[in-house]
Every structure is written in structure tokens, then in C-alpha cells.
Amino acid sequence: MIQRQRIVAGNWKMNKSYVEGRELVKEISDRLQPTDTMVILAPPFIHLNNVGNNIRGVANMFLAAQNCHWAESGAYTGEISARMLESIEVQYVIIGHSERREYFLETDEILAKKIDAVLAHNMRPIFCCGEKLEVREAGTQEQLVEEQLRKALFHLSPEAFQKVVIAYEPVWAIGTGKTASPQQAQDMHAFIRSVIAGQYGDEAAQATSILYGGSCNPSNARELFGQADVDGGLIGGASLKADDFLAIVNSFS
Ligand code: PEP
Numbered sequence: 001m002i003q004r005q006r007i008v009a010g011n012w013k014m015n016k017s018y019v020e021g022r023e024l025v026k027e028i029s030d031r032l033q034p035t036d037t038m039v040i041l042a043p044p045f046i047h048l049n050n051v052g053n054n055i056r057g058v059a060n061m062f063l064a065a066q067n068c069h070w071a072e073s074g075a076y077t078g079e080i081s082a083r084m085l086e087s088i089e090v091q092y093v094i095i096g097h098s099e100r101r102e103y104f105l106e107t108d109e110i111l112a113k114k115i116d117a118v119l120a121h122n123m124r125p126i127f128c129c130g131e132k133l134e135v136r137e138a139g140t141q142e143q144l145v146e147e148q149l150r151k152a153l154f155h156l157s158p159e160a161f162q163k164v165v166i167a168y169e170p171v172w173a174i175g176t177g178k179t180a181s182p183q184q185a186q187d188m189h190a191f192i193r194s195v196i197a198g199q200y201g202d203e204a205a206q207a208t209s210i211l212y213g214g215s216c217n218p219s220n221a222r223e224l225f226g227q228a229d230v231d232g233g234l235i236g237g238a239s240l241k242a243d244d245f246l247a248i249v250n251s252f253s
Contacts, residue, residue: 001162001203001207002162002163002207003207004206004207004208004209004231005038005209005231005232006036006037006038006209006225006231006232006252007037007038007039007040007165007209007211007231007232007233008037008038008039008040008232008233008235008245008248008249008251009039009040009041009042009064009092009094009126009167009211009232009233009234009235009239010028010039010040010041010042010235010239010240010245011042011066011094011097011213011234011235011236011239012024012041012042012043012044012047012066012239012240013044013066013099013236014044015044015240016043016044016047016240018046018047018050021043021044021046021047021050021051022047022050022054024240024242025041025043025047025050025051025054025055026054027242028041028242028245028246029054029055029058029061031242031246032058032060032061032246032249033246033250034059035060035249035250036060037060037232037249037252038060038062038232039060039061039062039249040061040062040063040064040091040092040126041055041061041062041063041064041239042064042065042066042092042094042126043066044066045065045066045080048063048065048085048088048090049088051063052088052089052090056089062091062092063089063090063091063092064090064091064092064093064094064126065080065085065090065092065093065094066093066094066097067080067093067094067095067097067100067114068080068081068082068084068085068093068095068114068117068118069081069082069114069117070082070110070113070114070116070117071117072117081117082114082117082118082120082121082123083121085121085123086121086122086123090123091123091124092123092124092125092126092165093114093118093123093124093125093126094125094126094128094167094234095111095114095115095118095125095126095127095128095152096108096111096114096127096128096129096148096152097128097169098128098130098169098171098174099174102171108147108148108151108152109151111127111151111152112151112152112153112155115127115152115153115156115164119156119160119163124163124164124165125163125164125165126165126166126167126211126234127149127152127153127164127165127166127167128167128169128213128234129145129148129149129152129166129167129168129169129192130145130148130168130169130170130171130174130213130214131144131145131170131171131172132171132172133171133172136170136172141170141188142188142191145168145188145191145192145195146191146195149166149192149195149196150195150199154199158200158201158204161196161200161204161208162204162207162208164208165208165209165210165211166192166208166209166210166211167210167211167212167213167234168185168188168189168192168210168211168212168213169212169213169214169234170184170188170214172214173213173214173215174213174214174215174236175215175236175237176214176215177215178214178215179214179215179216179217179220179224180212180214180224182223182224182226182227182230183227185212185224185227185230186227186228186229186230189210189212189227189229189230190228190229192210192229193205193206193208193210193229196208209231209232210229210230210231211230211231211232211233211234212224212225212230212232212233212234213233213234213235213236215237216233216234216235216238216248217237217238217244217248218238218243218244218247218248218251221233221247221248221251222251222252222253225251225252225253226253232252233248235248
């Protein structure tokens, strides 16, 4: 069984020219201290091959894509398939980021198909869930997150589910500088674990890595990662500077 792991994943989003990306990955891989934490880089598609070549052989560094299509191949201009990602040794794929849900209208039904495609091609999905501000203000965030998990993930067999990493990213905290408090993060992570336990059992829930995402930075990472059910972070803005990203990687007590 895959065990729960400490993970820090950097989501570069739509940032960095090819040359800038080359410099960033080199700085991160050169300066990474030996660590038990799994460090995942999720650059834009054009960087994947180069980032992969840079980190291959660096202990505990892994390559992720930010998205993929659900179909094997075909007439989907501008899209990239899971099969293509597997062919360049991508290991993880972020699925269901709130920006994909918001700007590209990805529904939980579409996300379920993408999850299947990623798993069928021997990669692990990092599934993002999380509520918008109005849902948090209405106090219905747990129902919403549970529905996102059920619709996109709970069709999976227990064997397949083990490969999923979950990222709880409250939408109101993404790129806003407004972080969930450590207690808010802990409460939701514990809730997510309880929902997983209800579906797949306690052992599976304890083995699932659940990351926090949303304005995580070197100043707040230690306290967030110190929460019992927070296994690390999915980092946006702060993953674009080697100093900040490496400081976050070193933020486990
Ligand atoms: C993200 O996009 O996954 C994210 C967490 O962004 P930021 O850290 O910039 O809030």
C-alpha cells in the first residue's frame, strides 16, 4: 500500500519563459538539501521535458503536469493527453485546479474522466478541491468538498484510490495573500480524511496525502504543515522563486 507522504508541490501556472524555467529548475535542484519530503514541480507543458531531465536522478524530486485531456488521442486541438505525458515520464498530474474549474468550465464529471486517464497511464493525480468565498460564508464548505470528492474520485477502486493525492485549496485563499488559518486547514483536512474513511476505510484514509494550497509562503508554511492532517502544500506564487520554494520545502518540523 502507498503510504502517506510529506509533499511540497510547486504549481508554476502560466509563468516563466523557457529560459527562465530552465534557470529556476536548475537553482531548485542544485540547492535542494537531502530531504524526506517529496518535491514535485508542475511547470507549463513546454518545460516538462527540460525540468524532467534536470530532476531525473535527484532524490525525491518528481515531475508533474498541470492538466491533461481525458481522451487517448484525437481531434482536440491544443490539448495534451495522459498518454503523451506518460511518454515523457511525467509522474503526477494536477487535476481540478480551481482555475481550470473557473476559466475552463471543468465539472466534477469531466474531472472524473481525467482522473481515470491519469491512472490508466501510470501517473498519480493531485486532485484539487475547495470552496469559494460565498460557500465558506454560508458555512457549507464541508458539503461542497464532500460532493467534489464523491463525484470525481469515489468511483475508483480502493487500489486505484491509493494513488490519489488530494490538495485542499480554498478558492478564497488562492493568489489572494489570504491564507486559511492553520485551524481552518486542519478542520477541513480532518473532515476530508473522515469522508475517505467512510468510503474506503480508516487505513486508506490514514494513508492518503492531503496537501494544503492557498497563499502558502515561507512565513506560514511551518504552522500549516505542523497540523496533524496537513501533509504538505501545493504552492503557486511562492514556487516561482527558488528561495521561497526551498524555504517552504524545509518547513516541516
Ligand atoms: C495554487 O494555485 O495551487 C495556489 C495554491 O496558488 P497560491 O499559492 O499562489 O495561492
